[in-house]
Amino acid sequence: MSLLDQVRFPADIRALPREQLRQLADEVRDRHIDVVAQKGGHFGASLGVVELTVALHRVYDTPRDQLVWDTGHQAYIHKILTGRNEQLPTIRTRGGLAPFLRRDESEYDAFGAGHAATSISAAWGMAVGRDLKGADFDVVAIIGDGSMGCGLAYEALNNAGHKSNDFTVVLNDNDMSIGPAVGALNKYLTSMVTNPAYNKVRDVVKDVLHRAPRSLGHLMEEVAGKLEDGVKHMLTPGMLFEALGFRYIGPVDGHDLDELVDTFSRVRQMSGPILVHVLTQKGKGFHLAEDDPWTWHAASPFDKISGAAHAKKAGRPRYQKVFGKGLVELADEDPRIVAITAAMPDGTSTDLFSRAHADRYFDVGIAEGHGVTFAAGLATQGIKPVVAIYSTFLQRGYDNIVHDVALQDLPVVFGMDRAGIAGADGPTHNGAFDIAYMLAVPNMTVTAGKNGTETLALLRAGLQHEEGPFCLRWPRDSVPDEVPSALTIEPTPHASWEVLRRGSDLCILAVGTMVLPAIDAAQELAARGIEATVVNCRYLKPYDRAVFEEVVSAHDRILTIEEGTVTNGFGAFMTREITAFRRGAALHIETLGLPDDFIEHGGRGELLADLGLDAAGIARSARALTDGAATGRSARETA
Incomplete structure (x- = not known):
C-alpha cells in the first residue's frame, strides 16, 4: 500500500513520522500528474506547491485553522490531501469535483476562489472576525502565480499590515512575481528571523531602547532600525512588505520540506501580520512543465512520458x-x-x-x-x-x-x-x-x-x-x-439586424451563438407546421429600429434567445421595447437565456441542452409559446 493510500485527511499527515513527508510529497505529485494526463485540467501551479501544501497541513490544525488559497488552480494538491483523492478524476466534469475551491464542497475549503488576488482580503476578514468573536485559530492566505500583480492584493496588505491581529500571508513566488535567488545566506537569514530566541531578544532590545533616555534612546533605536532595514534591503525583497507593516520572513525554498515545516512551526508562534516568501518552481516534477510553465499552466489529456497531447478530432479553430x-x-x-x-x-x-x-x-x-x-x-x-x-x-x-x-x-x-x-x-x-x-x-x-x-x-x-x-x-x-x-470581410453596418427566415406564426429574436440553433429549431418547427421568423440581432444596442418595427408589428408571439442571464438581459430589454411599441396589444413574449442562478461546471454542449438553449430546447419553447397563445385566444373567443 502506498503512503498516499493511508493519508486521506490532513490529520493523517500530522500523524506521519517527519521522515515520511518527502515520500508523501512524491506520491501526491505523481497522483496529480497521472490524473491530469488522463483527464486534463490545471497543471503547473499545483505541481509547484506540493511541498508547500504538505507542510501547511502538517503544521496547521486544519480545518480548524483556516487556509485560504488564491485561485483554485493552485489547490489540486490541497484537494487530494483533504479527502477528495478518489474523486480527483471527476474534476471539471459534470457532477464531479469543482475546478476551483468551494465552501460547499469541503470544510477544508475555507473560501471559494476562482478569480485571482482575493485570498489576502478574505483571510484578513476571517482573522478580524475571529478576534471579534474571541476565537482562537490561525488564518493563512496563500497567494501567488501572478496574483501579487493585482492591485487588490496590495489594498489588502495596506489595510491589514498596520493592525496587530495575528495573520499570515504566504507568497508562493513561482517566477510569476518577485523571485530572488535562494542561497545559504538567505537560509541563514530566514532561520535567524524565525528563531524564537532571536525574536525574543529583538523584542527585549526594542523595549530597552524605548526605556532609554529620550535623547539617547531614540537615536539608538533609529540606528538599529536603519541597520536592520539596510541589511534587509540589500539581501531580501522584504522592505516592501515591512513598509506595509508585515514582518517579512524569507525567501524560503518552497521545495525543501524540512525548511518549510521548520519555518511555519516558528511562524505559528509569532504574533501580528507576517508574510512568508516561498520560492517555488511552477511545474515542479514534470520536466516539460518546468521548462515551459506558461504552456503547461493547464493541459488537455496527454501522454505522461512524452508530453504529447492525445489526438483530437480535426475541426475548425476556436x-x-x-x-x-x-x-x-x-x-x-x-x-x-x-x-x-x-x-x-x-x-x-x-x-x-x-x-x-x-x-x-x-x-x-x-x-x-x-x-x-x-x-x-x-x-x-x-x-x-x-x-x-x-x-x-x-x-x-x-x-x-x-x-x-x-x-x-x-x-x-x-x-x-x-x-x-x-x-x-x-x-x-x-x-x-x-x-x-x-x-x-x-x-x-x-x-x-x-x-x-x-x-x-x-x-x-x-x-x-x-x-x-x-x-x-x-x-x-x-x-x-x-x-x-x-x-x-466587410464591416457589419452599424445598428443593423438580419432577417434570416420569415414565417407567420412567431418571431424569434436571437443573439450571437443562439442564431444558428434558432435556425435549426425553425426548420424543426416547420416540419410540424409552425412557421417562424428568425432575426439575427447582432446589434443589441443600438438595435435596428426599422427591422424591429417590421417584425414586431407582424407577430404577436415573440421569443428572444441569448446565451446570457435573462435577468436584465437582451430579452428583458426587448420586452420593454416591444410592449412600449405595441402598447395595448395582446402579446405573448418569452425570454430564453441563462437562469437567474450560477451554472455549474460541465461540457458546454450538455449544459446548453440542459438549459434548453440548443435547437431542440428552442423548438420546445417555441411550440409552448404558440400552443399557449392559441389556447389563450380560443378561451377568449369562447368567452
Whole structure:
C-alpha cells in the first residue's frame, strides 16, 4: 500500500513520522500528474506547491485553522490531501469535483476562489472576525502565480499590515512575481528571523531602547532600525512588505520540506501580520512543465512520458484564434491598433498579436481595471485600443468601463472572451452577465456575432466606430464556419439586424451563438407546421429600429434567445421595447437565456441542452409559446 493510500485527511499527515513527508510529497505529485494526463485540467501551479501544501497541513490544525488559497488552480494538491483523492478524476466534469475551491464542497475549503488576488482580503476578514468573536485559530492566505500583480492584493496588505491581529500571508513566488535567488545566506537569514530566541531578544532590545533616555534612546533605536532595514534591503525583497507593516520572513525554498515545516512551526508562534516568501518552481516534477510553465499552466489529456497531447478530432479553430489572427491582420494595415489583455494572452489569443506587433501589445497582468483605464488614456491620443479580456474577468473593471470610458465617450473596443457557458471551468468563469452589464452602460454599443466571420465583421465595425465604446462577445467554442481573412470581410453596418427566415406564426429574436440553433429549431418547427421568423440581432444596442418595427408589428408571439442571464438581459430589454411599441396589444413574449442562478461546471454542449438553449430546447419553447397563445385566444373567443 502506498503512503498516499493511508493519508486521506490532513490529520493523517500530522500523524506521519517527519521522515515520511518527502515520500508523501512524491506520491501526491505523481497522483496529480497521472490524473491530469488522463483527464486534463490545471497543471503547473499545483505541481509547484506540493511541498508547500504538505507542510501547511502538517503544521496547521486544519480545518480548524483556516487556509485560504488564491485561485483554485493552485489547490489540486490541497484537494487530494483533504479527502477528495478518489474523486480527483471527476474534476471539471459534470457532477464531479469543482475546478476551483468551494465552501460547499469541503470544510477544508475555507473560501471559494476562482478569480485571482482575493485570498489576502478574505483571510484578513476571517482573522478580524475571529478576534471579534474571541476565537482562537490561525488564518493563512496563500497567494501567488501572478496574483501579487493585482492591485487588490496590495489594498489588502495596506489595510491589514498596520493592525496587530495575528495573520499570515504566504507568497508562493513561482517566477510569476518577485523571485530572488535562494542561497545559504538567505537560509541563514530566514532561520535567524524565525528563531524564537532571536525574536525574543529583538523584542527585549526594542523595549530597552524605548526605556532609554529620550535623547539617547531614540537615536539608538533609529540606528538599529536603519541597520536592520539596510541589511534587509540589500539581501531580501522584504522592505516592501515591512513598509506595509508585515514582518517579512524569507525567501524560503518552497521545495525543501524540512525548511518549510521548520519555518511555519516558528511562524505559528509569532504574533501580528507576517508574510512568508516561498520560492517555488511552477511545474515542479514534470520536466516539460518546468521548462515551459506558461504552456503547461493547464493541459488537455496527454501522454505522461512524452508530453504529447492525445489526438483530437480535426475541426475548425476556436473563436479566440479567429479573433487573434483577425486582429493581427487588421493591425498590419492600421498602425493605430493596439491590443491589451490581462494576464491571458493565450486564452484570448492576443499572444499572436504580441509576436506580430510587440510594440503595440500590452499585457497588464491581473489588473483588469487598470487595463481598461489605460485603454481610455490611449484612446484620448487617437490610438485604437482593443481590450481582450474574459467576460467574467472584465467584471472587475466595470467601474472603469462606466466612468473612464463610457462617460467620456471614448472609442475603446472590448472583446469579451468566454462569453456565455465556459464549460469545465464552471461558475467563476461562465460569462453570464456581460450582455446585462454592457446594456446598462450609456453610449456603449453592444454586439454579438452569429459565427466567426460575423465576429470579425463586428470587430472591423468596432474599430471604425468613433462615437464611444464598442463591445463584442464570443464563446469558448469552435467557429461553425470557414473564416476568411479579416481584410476581406466587410464591416457589419452599424445598428443593423438580419432577417434570416420569415414565417407567420412567431418571431424569434436571437443573439450571437443562439442564431444558428434558432435556425435549426425553425426548420424543426416547420416540419410540424409552425412557421417562424428568425432575426439575427447582432446589434443589441443600438438595435435596428426599422427591422424591429417590421417584425414586431407582424407577430404577436415573440421569443428572444441569448446565451446570457435573462435577468436584465437582451430579452428583458426587448420586452420593454416591444410592449412600449405595441402598447395595448395582446402579446405573448418569452425570454430564453441563462437562469437567474450560477451554472455549474460541465461540457458546454450538455449544459446548453440542459438549459434548453440548443435547437431542440428552442423548438420546445417555441411550440409552448404558440400552443399557449392559441389556447389563450380560443378561451377568449369562447368567452
